[in-house]
Amino acid sequence: MDIQQACQAFEQLLLEQQARIEGMDGTKTDFATKAQVTIGIVDGDGIGPIITSQATRVLEKLLAPQIQSGAVKISMIQGLTIENRLAKNKPIPDDVMAALLQCDVILKGPTTTPHGGALESANVAMRRALDLYANCRPVCVPEAGIDWMFFRENTEGEYVLGSRGIELPGMAVDFKVTTDLGTRRIARAAFEYAKNNGKTHVSIVTKANILKKTDGKFTAICHQVAQDYPGITVEDYYIDIMTADLLKPGLREKFQVILLPNLYGDILTDEAAQIQGGVGTAGSANIGDRYAMFEAIHGSAPRMIQRGMGEYADPRSILTAAVLLLRHICRAQEARRLEEAMASCPLTVRSDGSAATCKEYADALLTLL
Ligand code: IPM
Ligand code: MG
Numbered sequence: 001m002d003i004q005q006a007c008q009a010f011e012q013l014l015l016e017q018q019a020r021i022e023g024m025d026g027t028k029t030d031f032a033t034k035a036q037v038t039i040g041i042v043d044g045d046g047i048g049p050i051i052t053s054q055a056t057r058v059l060e061k062l063l064a065p066q067i068q069s070g071a072v073k074i075s076m077i078q079g080l081t082i083e084n085r086l087a088k089n090k091p092i093p094d095d096v097m098a099a100l101l102q103c104d105v106i107l108k109g110p111t112t113t114p115h116g117g118a119l120e121s122a123n124v125a126m127r128r129a130l131d132l133y134a135n136c137r138p139v140c141v142p143e144a145g146i147d148w149m150f151f152r153e154n155t156e157g158e159y160v161l162g163s164r165g166i167e168l169p170g171m172a173v174d175f176k177v178t179t180d181l182g183t184r185r186i187a188r189a190a191f192e193y194a195k196n197n198g199k200t201h202v203s204i205v206t207k208a209n210i211l212k213k214t215d216g217k218f219t220a221i222c223h224q225v226a227q228d229y230p231g232i233t234v235e236d237y238y239i240d241i242m243t244a245d246l247l248k249p250g251l252r253e254k255f256q257v258i259l260l261p262n263l264y265g266d267i268l269t270d271e272a273a274q275i276q277g278g279v280g281t282a283g284s285a286n287i288g289d290r291y292a293m294f295e296a297i298h299g300s301a302p303r304m305i306q307r308g309m310g311e312y313a314d315p316r317s318i319l320t321a322a323v324l325l326l327r328h329i330c331r332a333q334e335a336r337r338l339e340e341a342m343a344s345c346p347l348t349v350r351s352d353g354s355a356a357t358c359k360e361y362a363d364a365l366l367t368l369l
Contacts, residue, residue: 006166006173013161017177020160024131024181028289029104031329038073039325040103042080042096044122046300047313048109054362055107055318061369062326062334072329075103080122082112089118091125100130105325106293109318110300120163123295127154132286132293133182134189135265136324139272139282145253148272149199151190152265154286156182157214159262178214178261180221187225189287190259194232202226205237205260205268218261239264246271273297280313280351283320285328292328294321304351311357314349316342319365341368 001009031037041056043049059074066072077099084093092100100106106126113121126132135154140147158176165174194202204222206215219236226234237245239260246252246268260268273282279298286293296317304310319342326335347356347364356364 001166001168003168006168009166013164013175017160017179021179021181024185026185026289029291031104034104036070036073037105037329038075038103039329040075040077040100040106042077042100042106042108044080044109044300045082045112046110046302046305047310048111048300050310050313050358051296051315051318052107052109054315054358055322057362058319058338058365058369059107059322059325061366062338063331066331075099077103077106080108080111082114085111085119085122086114091120091122092129097129100126100291104291105329106291107318107322107325108293108295110296110298112300112302118163124159124162126293127286128160130286130288130291130293131155132288132291134186134285134287135262136189136193136285136287137265137269137272137282137297138320138324139269139276141276144249144275146275148255149193149197149257150265150269150272151186151193151257151259152269153182153186153218153261154265155262157262176211176214178217180217183218183221184225187222187259190222190257191225191229191232194257195229199256200231201233201235201254201256203235203237203242203255203258205239205242205258205264207239207264208236209238215261222259239268243268243271246275269297278314279317280349281316281320283317283322283324285321285324287328292325294325294328296321301351309351309353311359312349312351312353312355313358314351315358315361316349337369341365344368 043052063072079093079096111122133155135152137150156177160177161175165172190202204219206219208215208219270279273279282297284295284297323335323338345365347361349356349358349361
């Protein structure tokens with residue numbers, strides 16, 4: 001590619017991004033009044049099928065009356081495997097995408113993302129295709145006074161063109177995209193969450209001192225949205241110092257809602273999950289206006305599978321995602337039952353095999369539901 005071709009490619013990307021903004025719809029699914037809610041279950045790769053099958057048993061028990069009456073339908077969706085995605089050369093094969101579009105909410109096991117190559121991450125493709133713009137990740141350590149909710153922008157930033165960078169001889173360029181509408185809707189989601197959950201403080205995390213256009217816009221729009229929420233205080237943080245401050249007892253307890261662009265959110269939430277006890281304990285909600293998808297925050301753990309330790313995968317990550325799913329479809333009581341059962345379950349799961357297996361943990365949990 002030469003510079004002229006690169007400019008043409010860039011023009012094409014800008015036009016596509018403009019079309020994406022124009023397609024943002026904003027019509028919301030109302031789960032409180034919806035006659036039937038379809039939950040799609042996608043098991044994924046590596047430890048995905050192991051943890052997802054246990055989460056499915058749990059959901060089937062919790063929602064048994066609703067499944068019986070037809071208010072909830074569970075739909076098992078096959079084929080989102082790395083083998084099938086490579087064979088079809090698509091991050092989400094067409095038949096899988098058609099099945100996903102038939103659902104309202106999806107519980108998804110981790111999928112393998114190849115390094116390099118042309119195949120895009122299934123995760124990123126799904127977030128974009130279903131326009132799941134708010135990535136909500138709770139991290140709680142009650143004994144340390146930590147109760148954080150991260151609102152990570154999930155469809156823009158460094159990710160939206162992550163597979164569409166431009167390579168010239170001796171040089172590679174990637175792009176970061178921040179839009180007014182994209183920022184406004186994630187900021188609105190974060191402040192609404194704060195308002196509806198008694199939170200009084202929102203931290204906006206960027207690197208606006210360096211990325212002046214994109215992060216500058218993100219900060220400015222978040223502050224505009226904040227004006228509609230006079231009871232909530234707002235503070236700007238740079239991602240580097242926030243990464244340090246999350247580790248600082250005496251300071252970190254003040255963080256409540258943390259609002260940030262895509263890549264910073266990706267990185268910071270793994271750090272936060274580690275503070276909670278590891279990425280195996282953390283769940284994640286990917287929320288759009290029409291669809292929502294719930295998952296563990298970690299990957300498919302191929303090394304655990306290689307070591308033959310897959311059965312010791314910790315299901316608490318995806319079970320936490322199931323709690324978020326239940327709350328999202330207005331099943332707060334069932335969400336609470338699952339949360340309480342997890343809090344009182346005497347078993348733990350450890351990836352070194354020194355505690356219960358994933359299935360033993362789920363068996364114990366089912367007796368508590
Ligand atoms: C996450 C994951 C994904 C991401 C990967 C699997 C594409 O790390 O959900 O945090 O980078 O967003
Ligand atoms: Mg991540």
